[in-house]
Amino acid sequence: MQRSQTVCACTIAGSDPTGGAGIQADLSTFAAMGVWGLSVITALTAQTPERVDSTWVQPAPIVATQLKVLLEEFHIGAFKTGMLGDGSVIDTITDLLPEGVPLVVDPVLVSSSGHRLLAEEAIELLKERLLPRATVITPNLPETEVLSGLSPLCSDDEVIRAGKVLLDLGAAAVIIKGGHRAGARATDLLITASTVIPLSSFRRPYPVHGTGCCFSAALTALLARGYPLPTAAQEAKCLISRAVSTEPVGRSGMRMVDPLQ
C-alpha cells in the first residue's frame, strides 16, 4: 500500500480563543500552507484581540504527555514554539524535542497589550536551553532587546549586532522582525553567521493581532515542506503581508491575520 505523503508540522504554544494568535492561528496558517497541523497546548488564555485578560499555564507533565503521544504516531517535519508560559514547560519540551528536525522558536515574552506570556524568571532558561536548539528564532524588536541585552536598537547596524549576540547563544539563524521599527516599510532582517537578508513589506496603518504567530507558523510549514530557510522566510513574509482580515472582527474593530482568506 502507498504510504501517506502528508507533511506534518507541530506547534507547541498557547491557546488564543479569538483565533487570531497562538495555537488557533498556527493551525489555520499550517492549513493555508498545505501542511497537516499538530498541536501541543502549553497554556489556556482568556483574551480579546486587544487585551489578554488571564492565562493558565498547563502543568509540565500534561504538556509532556501531549507531545510524547504525537511523537509516537507522526513523522513531524518541523516544530514551532510560541507562548511557553514558564520554565518547567521550557525544560520539558527541550528534553523531548527530537534532534535534527527544523525548530522555529518564536520567543513570545509579552503580548502587544503588555501582558506577560513567559514568566520573567524563565527568560534565562529560554536562552540557555531552547534557543541553542533553534533552526531559526523570530523575535520582534522588544524581544531582541531583552534577549540580547542591547537596548535601544535603532539602526540596522545595532539590530544586526543584537542578531549576532543571539547567534552566539547557539541559534543557527535569527529573523528580527521590523514591525516595531520606524519607517514607511516594515523590514525584517534574516541574520546568519555569513549573511544578512532584508525582507521588506509595506507598513499597515493599523495594528494587526497575531502577525508574529502566523509568520513563525508559515515559516515552520515551509521548512517542514523542505524549503531552504531564505526562501521559506520570503514566502512567509509574503503570506503575512497579504493575509489580513478584510474587515475588523469583533466589537473592538481590531484587525487579525487571516491566512485562509
Ligand code: PLP
Ligand atoms: N496569545 C497567545 C497565546 C500568543 O501566543 C500571543 C502572541 O504570541 C498573543 C496572545 C499576543 O498576540 P499579539 O501580541 O499579536 O496581540
